[in-house]
Amino acid sequence: MALQISATNPEHPALLLELPWQLPLEQWPEEYLVPLPRGISRHVVRYARAGDEVIAVKELAERPALREYQLLRDLDRLAIPAVDALAVVTGRLDAAGDPLEPVLVTRHLGGSLPYRSMFETTLRPATMHRLMDALAVLLVRLHLAGFAWGDCSLSNTLFRRDAGAYAAYLVDAETGDLHPRLSDGQRDYDLDLARVNISGELLDLEASGALHPSVDPVEFGTEICARYGSLWQELTRTSVYPAGKYHYIERRIRRLNDLGFDVAEMQIEHASNGDTVTFVPKVVDAGHHQRQLLRLTGLDAEENQARRLLNDLESWMATQDDYAPGDPLGARPEVLAHRWVREVFRPTVRAVPVELRGAMDPAEIYHELLEHRWYLSERAQHDIGLDTAVEDYLVNILPRARESLQPPAD
Structure with a gap:
């Protein structure tokens, strides 16, 4: 049996060949x-370096490894937040010639954390609510795409900061199944598993003393069902409006946009008597603000980050002399947006030393x-401007960040 690497990118096999596949993952050297x-x-999981990339390597049997590899590629094609599948390595042998389990290789999601790392310092209930929001959004997106997770839990999810909230990413697709469409029973089964798994994980944290005393594990497990239900209802419900009130349909679409979703297809039917109009959003895609920001600026961000950056971009554009919406002689939004990136966004981010950014992306x-600008402006009762906010952040916030990065004294 020869070592075989099935990869998505032709560059990856050469990089992966440098790793010690003849050793079980548990025995990989620290280097x-x-x-x-x-x-x-x-399963046994290790993080390793392959060239300039950090990868996650998971040992499991060949059939589930290949299956999960394909499912993660399918989720990527559907633009679902999940880790990127890079390769499956089979045909591993140890020094004695005995077979070792195949491995699934995925790209490490930069800036992400497993939930247990987040509980190293006790999370406040408000933060817990944001985690439930993020997980509910992820589960809804999976179900809209026809993916039955089969094991939704905090353990199978990675979380990234997203402008005061969190974005959730699927990290384990081993138990999943992709269908053209999910039945209500399939969705309910997934949701019930999520409730039980989350309650169990929080009970485990409670037993270890890592859970805030005001957090009820059973109540938070149930909360995922409520948050999922309200979001699913808003995204899929049928609306009946009086004939002629077409602005109601536009208002519904804007509400979906505010939730971060785009209506890619819709069904509108007039009643036989002509008195009412029925509106059904047929296909709903997540990432409304992400796509808008990417189109205008080329910046790739999480959904809440994109919403915040777009608000700042719009405020800045309104101050520009050549900003004239509807005027063919005015600068196009794309031109102004790239000027904002060049003159405002990049210089502002570069003012923060790289070594003090931690896991935060730009x-x-x-x-x-x-x-920080909003906080200082509220205190001063007038807009203090971004430059002043950056200066104060560097002087009064970053010193505390430096202290937190120092190793403890012996």
Whole structure:
């Protein structure tokens, strides 16, 4: 049996060949590993470096490895937040010639954390609510795409900061199934599994003393069902409006946009008596603000980050002399947006030293600076401007960040 690497990118096999596949993952030397926090897994998982990339390597049987590899590629094609599948490595042998389990290789999601790492310092209930919001959005997006997860839990999810909220990413698709459409029973089964799994995980944290005393594990497990239900209802419900009130349909679409979803297709039917109009959003795609920001500026951000950056962009454009909406002689929004990136966004982010940014990406840094500007402006009772906010952030916020990065004294 020869070592075989099935990869999505022709560059990856050469990089992966440098890793010690003749050793079980548990025996990999430290020189190959990257010390990142790992969540709970039924399989052995290690983070390693392959060229310039940090990868997650998971040992499992060949058939489920190939199946999960394909499912993760399908989710990527559907633009669902999930880790990127890079390769499956089979035909591994140890020094004695005995077979070793195949591995699934995925790209490490930069800036993300497993939920247990987030509980190293006790999370406040408000933060817990934001985690439930993020997980509910992820589950709804999966179900809209026809994906039955089969094991929705905090352990199988990674979380990234997203402008004061969180974005959730699927990290384990081993139990999933992709269908043209899910039945109500399939969705309910997934949701019930999520409720039980989340309650169990929080009970485990409670037993270890890592859970805030005001957090009820059973109540939070039930909360995912309520948050999922309200979001699913808003995205899929049928609306009946009086004939002629077409602005009601536009208002419904804008409400979906505010939730971060686009209506890619819709069905509108007139009643036989002509008195009412029935509106059904047929296909709903997530990432409304992400796509808008990417189209205008080329910046790729999480949904809430994109919404915040777009608000700042629009406010800045309104101050420009050549901003004239509807005037063919005025600058196009795309031109102004790229000027904002060049003259405002990039210089602002670059003012924060790289070594003090931690896991925050540029969009999250800019959001933090906007928050600091709002705080100082509220205190001063007038807009203090972004430059002043950045200066104060560098003087009064970053010193505390430096202290937190210092190793504890012996």
